[in-house]
Amino acid sequence: MTTSIPREVDLGALPALPRDKEGPVFNAPWEAQAFAMTLSLHARGVFTWREWADALAAELAAAAARGEPDDGTHYYEHWLAALEHLVGAKKLIPSEELERRADEWDAAARATPHGKPVELPRGP
Amino acid sequence: MSDYDHHHDGEHDRPLSGPALRVKALESLLIEKGLVDPKALDELIDTYETKIGPRNGARVVARAWTDPAYKQRLLADATAAIAEFGFIGRQGEDMVVLENTPEIRNMVVCTLCSCYPWPVLGLPPVWYKAAPYRARAVIDPRGVLNELGNEVPEDVEVRVWDSTAELRYLVLPERPAGTEDWSEAQLAEIVTRDAMIGVANVTLPARSPK
Numbered sequence: 268m269t270t271s272i273p274r275e276v277d278l279g280a281l282p283a284l285p286r287d288k289e290g291p292v293f294n295a296p297w298e299a300q301a302f303a304m305t306l307s308l309h310a311r312g313v314f315t316w317r318e319w320a321d322a323l324a325a326e327l328a329a330a331a332a333r334g335e336p337d338d339g340t341h342y343y344e345h346w347l348a349a350l351e352h353l354v355g356a357k358k359l360i361p362s363e364e365l366e367r368r369a370d371e372w373d374a375a376a377r378a379t380p381h382g383k384p385v386e387l388p389r390g391p
Numbered sequence: 392m393s394d395y396d397h398h399h400d401g402e403h404d405r406p407l408s409g410p411a412l413r414v415k416a417l418e419s420l421l422i423e424k425g426l427v428d429p430k431a432l433d434e435l436i437d438t439y440e441t442k443i444g445p446r447n448g449a450r451v452v453a454r455a456w457t458d459p460a461y462k463q464r465l466l467a468d469a470t471a472a473i474a475e476f477g478f479i480g481r482q483g484e485d486m487v488v489l490e491n492t493p494e495i496r497n498m499v500v501c502t503l504c505s506c507y508p509w510p511v512l513g514l515p516p517v518w519y520k521a522a523p524y525r526a527r528a529v530i531d532p533r534g535v536l537n538e539l540g541n542e543v544p545e546d547v548e549v550r551v552w553d554s555t556a557e558l559r560y561l562v563l564p565e566r567p568a569g570t571e572d573w574s575e576a577q578l579a580e581i582v583t584r585d586a587m588i589g590v591a592n593v594t595l596p597a598r599s600p601k
Binding site for chain 1: 403410411412413414415416417418419420422424426427428431435436507
């Protein structure tokens with residue numbers, strides 16, 4: 268595996284990223300997926316790293332203001348919220364569309380009998 | 392197909408709940424709009440497989456091969472035995488270890504989504520999450536194993552285990568012959584992710600470790 272974090276990405280610019288000396292650490296696959304989507308969108312020039320760091324910092328600050336414990340266990344939930352806001356602010360995906368899609372996946376997963384893969388119904 | 396026993400207790404109550412559901416929604420929209428390339432995402436994620444990767448599981452297997460008392464604890468209560476290493480899932484799901492023998496081969500799938508014992512195996516490989524494996528593993532396990540280069544003799548029973556959000560499986564592969572004098576650390580190096588999913592045997596490398 269030769270892929271590495273793009274050089275221009277300064278992970279050190281992020282507030283309190285859960286990491287060790289080898290890089291970021293994740294507690295679940297979805298955390299790594301959210302992380303990878305962010306790096307990928309940045310690499311396409313969808314947002315600058317500064318914009319991203321600011322968006323994430325704003326989510327973390329909002330969580331602290333709500334009195335949530337800052338022990339790192341919810342870090343990637345805030346990361347995901349920042350990503351959702353940023354793709355909305357950049358008019359890539361309106362939040363209503365995101366909500367609708369999440370509901371569709373949820374409904375598809377619930378309606379799928381165990382033993383069958385979850386698939387979304389074909390669109391028009 | 393009598394090979395398939397549907398071994399599981401719980402159901403996937405909310406298989407795509409919370410943030411995992413939102414990540415799925417966001418990812419599928421970004422891919423459809425051509426804003427992210429699924430291959431690039433997989434590559435980035437692969438990078439981190441080495442991080443929370445299958446090395447944890449390999450250490451568990453190597454200890455079970457070298458320490459009979461540990462193996463007994465592992466088969467009796469895998470969650471507790473694995474926790475001895477400090478490998479603990481945040482979701483609190485229960486682990487079950489399935490022992491391969493000359494007569495029985497175990498193979499793990501998650502037919503509904505991609506439940507996977509990530510504290511010991513890291514992130515699931517792309518094929519594990521793909522619909523063909525999820526759908527075919529239960530219908531034609533021998534065919535799938537054949538395609539993966541792992542032909543199972545007719546007299547060996549194949550058991551397919553369907554993971555759930557509450558119950559995750561780890562296969563304890565057979566220790567290869569010729570490793571009797573190997574140390575636990577040497578053994579851990581030859582245990583592969585695929586062997587712990589149950590789609591491959593552990594084989595000796597062309598060159599033995601030093």
